[in-house]
Amino acid sequence: MQKATVVVIGGGATGVGILRDLCMRGVDAILIEQQDLAYGTSSRYHGLLHSGGRYAVKDAEAGKECIEENTILRKIGRHCVEQTEGFFARTHLDDEDFEGKWVEACAKVGIPTIPISVEEARRLEPNLSAKIKSVYRVPDAAIDGFRMVWQNVASARKYGGRVMTYTTVVGIEHSNNQVVGMKVKNTLTGEVSNIACDFIVSAAGSWAGEIAALAGITVNVQPDRGTLIAFNHRIASRIINRLRPASDGDIFVPHGSITILGTTSASVDKPDDTIPNAKEVVELLNIGEALFEDLRSYRMLRAFAGTRPLYSADPNAKGRGASRGFVTLDHAHDGLKGFVSVVGGKFTTYRLMAEKVTDLVCNYLNVKTPCRTALEDLVDDASPALMAKARLYFPAYGAELAASRLGSEGLEKVIDRMQAKPEKRQLLCECENVTMAEVEEAAADSTSFMISDVRRKTRMGMGTCQGAFCTFRSVGAVDANGLSWGKDTNVLFKEFLQGRWKGIRPILWGNVMREMELTRGIYEGTLNINGAIDDEGK
Amino acid sequence: MMRENDIIVIGGGLAGLTAAAVAAKRGKKVMVLSLGAGTLTIGGGIVDVIGYLDGNKPVATPSAGLLQLPAEHPYKKIGRPAIEDAIKFFKEICEEEGYPYMGNLDTMQWVPTAAGTIKPTCLIPKTMNTEELQKANKVIVLGFESLKDFYPQLITKNFKKISRFKDKEYETVMIDPNLAEGRDVTALDVARWLDTEEGISECITKMRNVIQPGSVVIIPPVLGTRPNYRIADRLEQALQCHFIETASVPPSITGLRLRTMMVSYLKKIGVRIVEQATVAKSIVEADKCVAVITEGIDRERTYYAKSFILANGGFYGGGLLAEPGKVIEPIFNLPVEAPEDHEMWANYSLFSNEAQPFAKLGLEVDEKMRPLDADGKVILNNVFVAGRNLRGYDYSFEKSGNGVAIASGYQAAMSV
Numbered sequence: 001m002q003k004a005t006v007v008v009i010g011g012g013a014t015g016v017g018i019l020r021d022l023c024m025r026g027v028d029a030i031l032i033e034q035q036d037l038a039y040g041t042s043s044r045y046h047g048l049l050h051s052g053g054r055y056a057v058k059d060a061e062a063g064k065e066c067i068e069e070n071t072i073l074r075k076i077g078r079h080c081v082e083q084t085e086g087f088f089a090r091t092h093l094d095d096e097d098f099e100g101k102w103v104e105a106c107a108k109v110g111i112p113t114i115p116i117s118v119e120e121a122r123r124l125e126p127n128l129s130a131k132i133k134s135v136y137r138v139p140d141a142a143i144d145g146f147r148m149v150w151q152n153v154a155s156a157r158k159y160g161g162r163v164m165t166y167t168t169v170v171g172i173e174h175s176n177n178q179v180v181g182m183k184v185k186n187t188l189t190g191e192v193s194n195i196a197c198d199f200i201v202s203a204a205g206s207w208a209g210e211i212a213a214l215a216g217i218t219v220n221v222q223p224d225r226g227t228l229i230a231f232n233h234r235i236a237s238r239i240i241n242r243l244r245p246a247s248d249g250d251i252f253v254p255h256g257s258i259t260i261l262g263t264t265s266a267s268v269d270k271p272d273d274t275i276p277n278a279k280e281v282v283e284l285l286n287i288g289e290a291l292f293e294d295l296r297s298y299r300m301l302r303a304f305a306g307t308r309p310l311y312s313a314d315p316n317a318k319g320r321g322a323s324r325g326f327v328t329l330d331h332a333h334d335g336l337k338g339f340v341s342v343v344g345g346k347f348t349t350y351r352l353m354a355e356k357v358t359d360l361v362c363n364y365l366n367v368k369t370p371c372r373t374a375l376e377d378l379v380d381d382a383s384p385a386l387m388a389k390a391r392l393y394f395p396a397y398g399a400e401l402a403a404s405r406l407g408s409e410g411l412e413k414v415i416d417r418m419q420a421k422p423e424k425r426q427l428l429c430e431c432e433n434v435t436m437a438e439v440e441e442a443a444a445d446s447t448s449f450m451i452s453d454v455r456r457k458t459r460m461g462m463g464t465c466q467g468a469f470c471t472f473r474s475v476g477a478v479d480a481n482g483l484s485w486g487k488d489t490n491v492l493f494k495e496f497l498q499g500r501w502k503g504i505r506p507i508l509w510g511n512v513m514r515e516m517e518l519t520r521g522i523y524e525g526t527l528n529i530n531g532a533i534d535d536e537g538k
Numbered sequence: 539m540m541r542e543n544d545i546i547v548i549g550g551g552l553a554g555l556t557a558a559a560v561a562a563k564r565g566k567k568v569m570v571l572s573l574g575a576g577t578l579t580i581g582g583g584i585v586d587v588i589g590y591l592d593g594n595k596p597v598a599t600p601s602a603g604l605l606q607l608p609a610e611h612p613y614k615k616i617g618r619p620a621i622e623d624a625i626k627f628f629k630e631i632c633e634e635e636g637y638p639y640m641g642n643l644d645t646m647q648w649v650p651t652a653a654g655t656i657k658p659t660c661l662i663p664k665t666m667n668t669e670e671l672q673k674a675n676k677v678i679v680l681g682f683e684s685l686k687d688f689y690p691q692l693i694t695k696n697f698k699k700i701s702r703f704k705d706k707e708y709e710t711v712m713i714d715p716n717l718a719e720g721r722d723v724t725a726l727d728v729a730r731w732l733d734t735e736e737g738i739s740e741c742i743t744k745m746r747n748v749i750q751p752g753s754v755v756i757i758p759p760v761l762g763t764r765p766n767y768r769i770a771d772r773l774e775q776a777l778q779c780h781f782i783e784t785a786s787v788p789p790s791i792t793g794l795r796l797r798t799m800m801v802s803y804l805k806k807i808g809v810r811i812v813e814q815a816t817v818a819k820s821i822v823e824a825d826k827c828v829a830v831i832t833e834g835i836d837r838e839r840t841y842y843a844k845s846f847i848l849a850n851g852g853f854y855g856g857g858l859l860a861e862p863g864k865v866i867e868p869i870f871n872l873p874v875e876a877p878e879d880h881e882m883w884a885n886y887s888l889f890s891n892e893a894q895p896f897a898k899l900g901l902e903v904d905e906k907m908r909p910l911d912a913d914g915k916v917i918l919n920n921v922f923v924a925g926r927n928l929r930g931y932d933y934s935f936e937k938s939g940n941g942v943a944i945a946s947g948y949q950a951a952m953s954v
Contacts, residue, residue: 423684436686476692479689479695480691489654489696508880513860521580526580526581530889530890531589531655531937533596
């Protein structure tokens, strides 16, 4: 039986943040995640590191937390953050009165807003609509949710943290109103086992209500579904927010060579209601055209959806009416000691949430070590010597990219693979510049069980062709390394391509349609990974 | 003054090239306006006619499959005799060009793929013949170090699960073509290496070290870039082995050979091929097209002809353009019926036992391949449609792509 002092439930930003914090304070902790790390909400959002400007008017507290955490994450997570800055732009459709209120509210909580002329804004961002009325600069940034989660785990592991993916909680065990352990199930094998522990922290996000229910406790989490579009272009170099009260389709965030537009907001019954549809995409395009008139001429990569875990003590509050602040619920008040849920909140404030929760847990455990998560970098920088070595093996531009993706330790391991076999230096995914050695390294990690897990760690398959070429290669490569996780390779093909299809289906027109003819031509037409062959020759 | 063409073919994929060949053989003056190779360089070296019906059930032979198709399918309009003639015509070209294909409508050929599956098809180059494979007790799968698009163990492992291949002994071997210096290696690089005298000699030497005479060897499609069997014959003689090429991911070398062969044949029979020609619009008078207009960086050009064959590849080739809830045929503005609700275009499962609705969208035609309006009336009397622009079939799902291309290209050219 596994044992840990604390079990953290949920492998999103909050969960991994708590795991890291606990481990840095010397607490023995294990994290369990129902799917892969960052599978849930932490990878299904804009990837915006908020300045707080978005919340300042309605939720000053959230605005203040954002600007403070924004400053910290730029430093400790610099390999995940692109310091783009942001614009708040008021279009001809937006209320002029709101502008003054917004400037004032930002000033109150310490968010710098610098007005610039529309001409200057359009010089810096030439694709912006000519109909923009006013523009302000704010310290927004872009943040890679996958990488942030993964690097938190890498950091936690250095301090003894353990992670189990594809593991769900099926029971919370207690004795004399005190948590003593939990029953978990491996979703891939169906195997049920126990983890003995003194404390459980539920950071399950949209699933927090379901987890609490296992202990007979009610937590009101209302999953709120948001759909976003990823464009295959850097439409702007900065984050562009619409200067109006928070609403649908207001934010454009550039990430590397792509841009994400979002989001919609709709209350849903199930936390895993994440299939986007064409109608939502068309709506987002309609709204987005107010900021970028040529929006429809940009090629889309995919649409995706996630559910925000909106918490409310009042179960009737929904959607944008519910607070984006976070709450730590100590279920000792509900009669069960050693069980805490953390609900609500935002990606930007995940570290702060983790700190507060870890403080509470440490208080119970009588651990006095202070929190250091704001002081220590998530991953070490690669040394100049290591970078020089990396440049010998990585293809052009690839070394810097890989260094920030992998951190120093991971980079070293990948270079070892490339040294041993020079052909591993080849790009397995040309769209995202991912080498075969990186894919093999990610596949060999103990949290990888399918190609999508490798994708989340490397970005393979996330570029223009959405897996048309690299799916075949990644399946071939992991299989050649004896890493196909006991699965039929045809299952690996289908799992990965179906995952890509989920985001392509709602945008199936234009060049995306063209790309799909190609992808299906390869995998269905040529490789026949789907066709039945059992009654062949009859 | 430019002499007017009898026929202008729009599209340089297999449908367009076949149509041009048929029309030229009938004594017409033909010009092809081509923007690219279509799907020929994707998986185009094999001619699938029909492999699966609804429910994803494999058919015993292409002939049997043809009988069971619904009325909306292009093959139903073309009819069995024309399909047979088209295949005969195609095989004659291959024969004449020194790159004969094997197969007929009464035999299903199951060819090995690079994913370790097998796929049903109809016409294949001789290098994909699996007769020896079926007889062999021991099979070698040979890969090339650094070729990132071929993984021998995918084939050996999966073949052990296929009933007709499971009772064999499999071995994987690798040879190093020494091509990895600083860049990525595709099957095209290996094929070009084998095209050279030094390459093939070196390859033979390396193969001798790892394979025994008398072996059946499965390899990626790398047996030369040219449409002939010289590389294959040379290897087979030197090593006394039988080589079988697999259906693979792009770049498809077998498809490249097929295109090279078709283009060579067309040039011999006097067809003019204009490359990089983007046809943007047409000049239509009453129920006839007078000319089409190409767009270039520098200027527009007008091409006149008595008849036109539209074979520019559906959504992939740009012959059809999809918008939310709408499909446009950009050159003649021909009508395409499509569900207004975009959610109806595609299944939730990418690969299942159903065809994809979007893949079946396209132009409605009569038996002569002339475009029809919603009332079933011919819209343009001298325009004929071929290949992927046609509605009513999902080539990936049913495995029929090049078969429809050849048959409809043939039918269109015969109808002119």
